[in-house]
Structure formats: C-alpha cells, structure tokens
Amino acid sequence: MTLTRGYLQERELNFKLENNSKNKIKIYNNFPGNLTTDFIKDELIVIIDEECITGINNHLSSDKNRELGGVITGYNCELVSGEKFVYAKNFIKAEFINSSLSRLTFTPETWQQINDELENKFPDEIILGWYHSHPGHSVFLSEYDLFIQKNFFNLYFNFAYVFDPVLNQNGFFIWKNDDIVKTKNYSIINNQLSENNKSETQQVKTENNLKNKNTSETKKQNKNYFLFLIVLINLAVSGFLLFQITKMKNDINLISSQVAEYESLRSDHNALNQKLEDYIIEKDLTSSFIEYSPKQGETIRGISYAFLNDSNRYEEILKLNNLQNENEISGLTKIKIPMNK
Numbered sequence: 001m002t003l004t005r006g007y008l009q010e011r012e013l014n015f016k017l018e019n020n021s022k023n024k025i026k027i028y029n030n031f032p033g034n035l036t037t038d039f040i041k042d043e044l045i046v047i048i049d050e051e052c053i054t055g056i057n058n059h060l061s062s063d064k065n066r067e068l069g070g071v072i073t074g075y076n077c078e079l080v081s082g083e084k085f086v087y088a089k090n091f092i093k094a095e096f097i098n099s100s101l102s103r104l105t106f107t108p109e110t111w112q113q114i115n116d117e118l119e120n121k122f123p124d125e126i127i128l129g130w131y132h133s134h135p136g137h138s139v140f141l142s143e144y145d146l147f148i149q150k151n152f153f154n155l156y157f158n159f160a161y162v163f164d165p166v167l168n169q170n171g172f173f174i175w176k177n178d179d180i181v182k183t184k185n186y187s188i189i190n191n192q193l194s195e196n197n198k199s200e201t202q203q204v205k206t207e208n209n210l211k212n213k214n215t216s217e218t219k220k221q222n223k224n225y226f227l228f229l230i231v232l233i234n235l236a237v238s239g240f241l242l243f244q245i246t247k248m249k250n251d252i253n254l255i256s257s258q259v260a261e262y263e264s265l266r267s268d269h270n271a272l273n274q275k276l277e278d279y280i281i282e283k284d285l286t287s288s289f290i291e292y293s294p295k296q297g298e299t300i301r302g303i304s305y306a307f308l309n310d311s312n313r314y315e316e317i318l319k320l321n322n323l324q325n326e327n328e329i330s331g332l333t334k335i336k337i338p339m340n341k
Helices: 050-061 108-121 143-152 191-223 226-283 300-308 311-320
Strands: 010-016 025-028 045-049 069-079 084-093 126-133 159-164 169-176 179-183 186-189 289-292 335-338
Touching: 045 050, 050 069, 050 084, 050 126, 050 159, 050 186, 069 108, 084 108, 084 126, 108 226, 126 143, 126 226, 143 159, 143 179, 143 289, 300 311, 300 335, 311 335
Parallel strands: 025 069, 045 084, 045 186, 126 159
Antiparallel strands: 010 025, 069 084, 069 126, 159 169, 169 179, 289 335
C-alpha cells in the first residue's frame, strides 16, 4: 500500500487520547521526512531518524563481546487518514546493566537512569521501544527477549530493534494481532534534508516578498498618494496590533495547556517507573522460571551457560525439572530454567 509522501506538517493543538491511554498521540497531515517505502496495510509503521539509528548502531558496535542496549524515544503518531505510526527521534543508552554475550538485563538502577534522562533531555517524548545487540547471533528475539517485550513493552506502539554488529544485520519487531513479528514496515529518514528543503523554500518566499514589497512601494511613490498611504498604514498597524494581541492570548493558552500535559506525562512516567520497580520486586525473579524448548543437539550444560552464564549450574536445571542425569533431556519438548542471577 502506497501512502502519501510529504514533509512534516504537524497540526498544533490537535492531540487526542486513544484506548484510554494517556500516551499523547500527535496528528500529522503527511509523514515526516522523505519516505521511500511502500507500507504494509494494517501494520504499525516505524519511522526513525537516520541520526538516531546511526547512533544506536554505533553504541551497539562499541563492545562486540557482550550485549548492549537501551530505549528509543519519540512520538506516538497518527495521520489524519487514520494510519498509525511511531516517529523515533532519539535514544537513551542503558547504564548499570547486567550482560553477557547472549543476555541483557535492565536493573532497577537502569530504569531510574533512563527515566531521569528522559525527563531532562526529552521531556516532550515518550518511550516507544527498546534496542539491544546480538553480537554474532544474527537478528531474532530469544525467549528472554520475548519475556521482556511482553511484560515491559506490551502497548500496541512498542517495538524492538535488534542489531548484530558482527554480521551487520538488523531488524524491527512489532506487535501484530497480539503476536510479536519481524516487520519490513519501517523507513529511515534524513530529517536534515527536509530542513534544508524547507529553508530553501522559505528563502525563495522571503526574496519574492521583498521584491513585491519594493515594487509596491515604488508604484505608490510614483503616484504620490501620501494621504492614502497614511490611511493604509494606520489600518495595517491597527490590524497588526490586534493580530499580535490575539496571537499572544492563544500562545499563552497553548503554553498553559502544554505545561499541564507535560506535567501529566512526567507523572505517568514516574508512575510507570514505580510500577516497574514494584513488579520486579513482587515478581521475585529469584524464584521464578521460564520454559524453553531444547533444540536438537543441545545439552543441559550448554543451556545452563546460555541462560545462567555458568555451565556448572546445570544441576539446578536438573533439580527443577526432576531429572536424574543430563541425558534425560533427549526427547523433552520443554524444560524449566530458573531465572535467578
């Protein structure tokens, strides 16, 4: 499905809430930037700035011996024609993480750092999704990645971005019909190009306005209608002052409305952060487990190393699954793996 192309034309004051969510939706006439993708109907569209995705890839390439990650911020958007999309503009690196070659964990300290940076650097944006690396493992979502997506990024506009800095492969994963799927419904835009085009257009308009003004003034001087000019100037000044007063009132109302919305958004993010911390504590991951489907040829020790970072902890997996020895894994379709560190 081919959708209308165009530059950013945001309709100010045209915000609304959807599905009782307090995540502000921005309404656009056209997509931001120059797009080159034909989008798939009924799928979330991901539009991301080139500078943003380049910065993410550089971050994930900085250490190829362990997984790195963070969150992606921007705007939850919708066209006036109804198509839903997200506009990803910035990212926040995750600090204070626990990670290995095959696993990444966001700690409570990580979430606190992310929310602090969001409030200080991008107060008018929301968290759209998360990103992480798979160094040498190709692009997919593991069972643990799916657990994170389902429990912490489960809104319809939340997406995941995976980058393999060794194989130089990447992919976006979105929600579709209550399932998480890899999508081609994304476009990387160079917003600088759009700004340059708009600047050039504005410059041409300014030059034309100056030429028209000079021509008009010359004609008036030749006709020597001084009295007529004085009347016009008085009317223009009066109209301009009236316009400025009206605009100032509207601006004050707009700023007041936006300040109230921003305060509400900050409160919502703080509540979400508290909810996440409470969830981590109440969930008590030290006593929980996930189910995993062993692949042909996998061993208990290998699975223990992949999930627990220690092959010697295979006995914990044996005990949790009531197995007597390592060989009993053969033929099992699912096993339980403890989630404690």
